Amino acid sequence: MELQILDKTFVPFISAAEIDKEIQRIAKDLHNNFQNEVPVFLVVLNGAFMFAADLLKHYTTPAQVSFVKVASYQGTETTGKVNQLLGLDVDLTNKHVVIVEDIVDTGTTITAIQQVINTQKVKSMQVAALFFKPEAYTQTVEISHVGFRIPNKFIVGYGLDYNKQGRNLPEVYQIK
Ligand SMILES: O=P(O)(O)OC[C@H]1O[C@H](OP(=O)(O)OP(=O)(O)O)[C@H](O)[C@@H]1O
Numbered sequence: 001m002e003l004q005i006l007d008k009t010f011v012p013f014i015s016a017a018e019i020d021k022e023i024q025r026i027a028k029d030l031h032n033n034f035q036n037e038v039p040v041f042l043v044v045l046n047g048a049f050m051f052a053a054d055l056l057k058h059y060t061t062p063a064q065v066s067f068v069k070v071a072s073y074q075g076t077e078t079t080g081k082v083n084q085l086l087g088l089d090v091d092l093t094n095k096h097v098v099i100v101e102d103i104v105d106t107g108t109t110i111t112a113i114q115q116v117i118n119t120q121k122v123k124s125m126q127v128a129a130l131f132f133k134p135e136a137y138t139q140t141v142e143i144s145h146v147g148f149r150i151p152n153k154f155i156v157g158y159g160l161d162y163n164k165q166g167r168n169l170p171e172v173y174q175i176k
């Protein structure tokens with residue numbers, strides 16, 4: 001069934017069952033990665049809230065979870081654009097960090113986050129993204145865990161919004 005949000009029409013793209021299957025696979029890969037270690041999951045709000053909830057329910061050994069938001073503002077002339085992670089309330093020193101993102105599109109956001117994380121002495125850093133648009137990606141950060149590689153078309157649902165709407169949908173729609 002088509003979905004109308006404001007001026008745009010969307011068509012069904014990925015079902016809730018398909019999403020769940022990929023999330024279980026990613027959770028298993030993460031378990032295998034960390035074995036007896038306790039990783040820190042940094043969930044990037046707002047979009048990743050639904051992915052993070054489902055992923056972390058399948059990650060059943062001890063972990064730390066923290067929620068961050070990216071804020072960028074203009075610094076001085078020499079520093080240019082400065083990025084900040086709002087809400088980062090854990091010391092990441094010597095920790096295995098997993099950044100949890102709903103989507104990596106151009107890669108601007110994940111690159112900004114990685115730059116902030118790299119100012120701390122972490123043990124390792126990985127990215128888990130449910131969706132990745134290879135054709136749109138312009139950056140070099142490695143996306144360690146990807147649910148779906150998708151075409152460069154706008155999607156909504158499962159945390160992702162169009163003009164603030166559609167985050168609540170349990171499946172994903174693609175713009176028509
Ligand atoms: O790779 P990029 O081109 O940077 O795009 C990806 C980012 O865009 C979305 O966030 P947005 O800034 O829309 O905020 P939201 O999570 O609150 O929707 C998404 O959640 C990613 O964080």
Ligand code: HPA
Nearest residue numbers: 105153154155156160161
């Ligand atoms: O395709 C998308 N949909 C919703 N939000 C987004 N943020 C980056 N890409 C997208």
